[in-house]
Amino acid sequence: MxxxxxxxxxxxxxxxxxxxxxxxxxxxxxxxxxxxxxxxxxxxxxxxxxxxxxxxxxxxxxxxxxxxxxxxxxxxxxxxxxxxxxxxxxxxxxxxxxVPEPLRPASVAESCLWLDRVQDPGNVGTLLRTAAAAGIHHVYLSEGSAAAWSAKVLRSAQGAHFSLSIYERVDLLAERDKLKVPLIATALAQARSIYTLALPRHCAWLFGHEGQGVQPALLAAADERVFIPQAPGVESLNVAAAAAVCLFEHRRQWLDQAADFRNAL
Amino acid sequence: MxxxxxxxxxxxxxxxxxxxxxxxxxxxxxxxxxxxxxxxxxxxxxxxxxxxxxxxxxxxxxxxxxxxxxxxxxxxxxxxxxxxxxxxxxxxxxxxxxVPEPLRPASVAESCLWLDRVQDPGNVGTLLRTAAAAGIHHVYLSEGSAAAWSAKVLRSAQGAHFSLSIYERVDLLAERDKLKVPLIATALAQARSIYTLALPRHCAWLFGHEGQGVQPALLAAADERVFIPQAPGVESLNVAAAAAVCLFEHRRQWLDQAADFRNAL
CATH class of the missing domain: 3.30.1330.30 (Ribosomal protein L30/S12)
Structure with missing residues (x-):
């Protein structure tokens, strides 16, 4: 050698x-x-x-x-x-x-994660790890997000890269038409509590920039805006923590339905 | 000047x-x-x-x-x-x-967060921020956890320090007797799905070291062990993401009960 x-x-x-x-x-x-x-x-x-x-x-x-x-x-x-x-x-x-550059599906009919300019590598890594743990297989990152295959993101994601298809530098607004599932964005205004919502079996989850949130044009293109009810006067969750709450509330609702389905047999 | x-x-x-x-x-x-x-x-x-x-x-x-x-x-x-x-x-x-060193309450009758040797400052900061957003007011950190008032933790917590009482270098095992609420620990083995559990109105949430989890002696002292059902073959969440899921599942269940109570009036 x-x-x-x-x-x-x-x-x-x-x-x-x-x-x-x-x-x-x-x-x-x-x-x-x-x-x-x-x-x-x-x-x-x-x-x-x-x-x-x-x-x-x-x-x-x-x-x-x-x-x-x-x-x-x-x-x-x-x-x-x-x-x-x-x-x-x-x-x-x-x-x-x-770096793997998988081809984006021509149409998207299963749950996926969309990240709009999430900048912190630790956040992007944790988001990938959480998505994988929640059973999501496709992650779309906009221009301006942390590079998914950088060392810091790889470190935080703890191997999640290898169970995901990761699409980078995606024009999310242009990608909108390919979605055959509802696009659900987290927002602070004009949004419904995630706990009052019956979530669809499959959806695209959209999370935005650490300070600014999801950009307005994308927010306008969402089918649903949700918020996580927080303690009065605090109202602030890290984007990766917010995604963990949303993706696992989704998983909980679906696991419930699966249990109901099994019970009904 | x-x-x-x-x-x-x-x-x-x-x-x-x-x-x-x-x-x-x-x-x-x-x-x-x-x-x-x-x-x-x-x-x-x-x-x-x-x-x-x-x-x-x-x-x-x-x-x-x-x-x-x-x-x-x-x-x-x-x-x-x-x-x-x-x-x-x-x-x-x-x-x-x-650094503020608040006196620990002689007995604990409301929800709180216990961290056993959580080492990464970014994780500790996110945990503090998530706890505050979930309506928790008291956080206990064991010896070996990241210093709560260090610059990195302060940065990740985004001001959460100021709505929390933070107790550091706590012997959590010795503190166990002061708890008047159930101690709930996350664990991978001999644990129940958090989604099948009716969570008590108040409890102490215990999360552990990034790699090793909660130490065995503390785990043995817990009233309940829970796990978060994850996608097969992945089974891995960052500790701060896991806490976000648990604390907000707790919040969801209690918000539901509060709504039921209001509806019953």
Whole structure:
């Protein structure tokens, strides 16, 4: 296996340049779990860089390196790996991969999550994780949202990326016509309490920018505006917390209906 | 007003040392909104430092400085303020305050939030914000949780600190006897679906460490263990998202009962 000892190595420089965000459709994955999941779902990375010291000690890393083969797997000095790592205790392996860009369905007939300029990577990651846990499979992000495959989003999402189809830089307003399910937006004004609403089996959930909420044109295009009844004088939930409440209220209502259906049989 | 131009000034050094965490029972607050709220709720800070340039231009900052008086209000060079600031665009004022340490109630008869070693400051901040929005007034944090009045937690909580009584470094197991309401913990095993449970009007909600969950001894002391039904094969929610689901399911059930009660009148 080729070993890199200099930070001037062009392959190493390419990874280092990716830093915390994706560039030119590429991103860096970090850690054995996420890298292994990548291989299972998408196959070979463009490049895999292993911490040489750890590689010698860790059977799991060794097996991954062997499976990848010497065309993509390289090792490097520990100090180079530490320099690359976004987390405090590096995990011995980084992948350079090209970001998946799934084709958007021509029409959308199942529940999905729409994010309008949600900027904080931690929020976007938590939203992806919550969506996956709620049984949603498709997430649409507008221009101006945090890059879904950046290191910080990957970290917060804890693997949710791999059970979702994630569409980025989507013109949500133009996408509106493809929706065959109701579009439900959270809003503070002219909205109904989510707890008084019988939610449809499938819908598109729309959440907006941390400070400004959903942009007016999109809000106007929604079929329903909902709010979460909060304690008087507080009225403020983090966008990812609000989405957790909505997506799981949806799940609760549907689980109830499923139970009613089973009971009626 | 006294003006500081050197980073060797002892008062400035004291603020700078606080950095991102609290030390010796003190913390740094940043921004006009949080500082103003501090004055409204707790009165004078020990020290208030204003960005001299901004102070001259901004009437709101000027009014605050005047109200505080020259005994606590100082100005400094903009570059010193930028060096102190935890946020990208500083907001012109910092307070040095002693962290509120409210006395714990001798017995607890209303809903509250218990956090067992929740480590991420962003999670703790979001949990505080969600608790306040759900109408909870008391939050207990164990040893090993993120410091509630640190800059990162304050930033995520968006002012929730000021509508809560926050108790830190609490021995939660020892506190158990003071609870006159059921203790409900989230757990993955031997737990009931939160959606099948009629939640009591008041309870103590217990959430645990991001990776390990609630520690076994505390879990054993809980009156009820609940889980949130998730999509098969995913089974993972961020702790702050899980708390949002639980606290607002609680709120939903109680709002329902309140509506039933009103309807019955």
């Amino acid at each position: 080729k070993h890199i000892s200099s930070r001037d190595n062009p392959l190493y420089k390419r990874l280092a340049r990716l830093g915390d965000g994706k560039r030119d459709g590429h991103t860096m994955l970090e850690g054995i779990h996420v890298c292994q999941t990548w291989v299972d779902r998408y196959g070979m990375p463009e490049l895999a860089l292993f911490d040489g010291e750890r590689l010698a000690q860790n059977a799991e890393l060794g097996a991954l390196a062997q499976a990848l083969g010497s065309r993509v797997a390289l090792s490097c000095d520990s100090r180079l790996m530490r320099n690359l790592s976004q987390v405090e205790h590096g995990q011995g392996v980084c992948f350079l991969v090209s | 006294k003006h500081i131009s050197s980073r060797d000034n002892p008062l400035y050094k004291r603020l700078a040392r606080l950095g991102d965490g609290k030390r010796d029972g003190h913390t740094m607050l940043e921004g006009i909104h949080v500082c103003q709220t501090w004055v409204d709720r707790y009165g004078m800070p020990e020290l208030a430092l204003f960005d001299g340039e901004r102070l001259a231009q901004n009437a709101e900052l000027g009014a605050l400085a005047q109200a505080l008086g020259s005994r606590v209000a100082l100005s400094c060079d903009s570059r010193l303020m930028r060096n102190l600031s935890q946020v990208e665009h500083g907001q012109g004022v910092c307070f040095l305050v002693s």
